[in-house]
Amino acid sequence: MPREWGEKHPDGRWHSPAADRNKDPILAVLRRVLPPKGSVLEIGSGSGQHVIHFAAALPDLTWQPTDSDADLRASVMMRLRASPLKNVNPPVELEVTRLPWPVRSTDAVLSINMIHIAPPAATGALLTGAGQTLSRGGVLVLYGPYRRHGAHTAPSNEAFDSALRARNPEWGLRDFEDVTRLAEANGFGLEEVVEMPANNLMLVFRQRGTRAA
Numbered sequence: 001m002p003r004e005w006g007e008k009h010p011d012g013r014w015h016s017p018a019a020d021r022n023k024d025p026i027l028a029v030l031r032r033v034l035p036p037k038g039s040v041l042e043i044g045s046g047s048g049q050h051v052i053h054f055a056a057a058l059p060d061l062t063w064q065p066t067d068s069d070a071d072l073r074a075s076v077m078m079r080l081r082a083s084p085l086k087n088v089n090p091p092v093e094l095e096v097t098r099l100p101w102p103v104r105s106t107d108a109v110l111s112i113n114m115i116h117i118a119p120p121a122a123t124g125a126l127l128t129g130a131g132q133t134l135s136r137g138g139v140l141v142l143y144g145p146y147r148r149h150g151a152h153t154a155p156s157n158e159a160f161d162s163a164l165r166a167r168n169p170e171w172g173l174r175d176f177e178d179v180t181r182l183a184e185a186n187g188f189g190l191e192e193v194v195e196m197p198a199n200n201l202m203l204v205f206r207q208r209g210t211r212a213a
Contacts, residue, residue: 006047014047014075018113022197023053026112026143029194033139033204036060038107041133043126044068044114045091048076055088062087064103066094097125099132106133112143115179116161119170124182131186131207140188140205143196146176154199179203 006016034040037060045051045065055063065076065088073091080088092102096118109130115123130140145157152158157173164171180190180203188205196202 013078016047019049029202040108041106043111048079052079064089065091068095101129108139110141116173127182127186134207138207142203
């Protein structure tokens with residue numbers, strides 16, 4: 001989460017208005033697709049709003065937040081200290097392109113609004129890392145805006161893509177078909193595509209192969 005897309009409270013917590021808007025629609029899908037018990041690795045936890053919300057609603061799952069940004073990890077930790085939740089681990093540093101990841105085994109991987117604010121190599125690393133971390137039958141859930149067949153799905157997404165690329169030429173919306181091909185190359189099968197508010201998608205993949213050693 002780029003920091004300028006949120007605000008920092010005086011106590012050090014970061015807050016993202018977008019996270020508040022999309023947390024309930026995302027949770028509605030997670031209730032269906034995540035395993036009833038086990039562990040969930042969140043890639044790029046940002047402010048920590050999502051993981052706290054999801055963990056409170058799904059208490060039989062153990063949540064592992066991560067972020068590459070130390071200030072955002074501190075924000076997650078502050079939210080944890082202010083929460084009675086016992087099913088969220090302290091956040092760990094995880095940069096998707098540094099393989100293997102520090103978390104080597106999990107039942108589900110969740111990534112929200114990451115791949116369009118990272119270089120293309122991060123998408124491949126995310127899918128490779130998830131393939132190495134999830135065992136057969138594990139679920140990978142990706143949320144965010146995508147292009148379909150090389151075209152934007154809405155004028156707002158096209159404007160957003162242009163703004164991202166103006167900030168960093170390596171950023172931008174990825175093609176749904178390219179992400180699916182990369183996922184398949186790492187042992188995943190596409191299980192579901194869910195239309196979400198604000199022209200976003202949730203992509204649900206299932207690991208069909210055997211986790212790499």
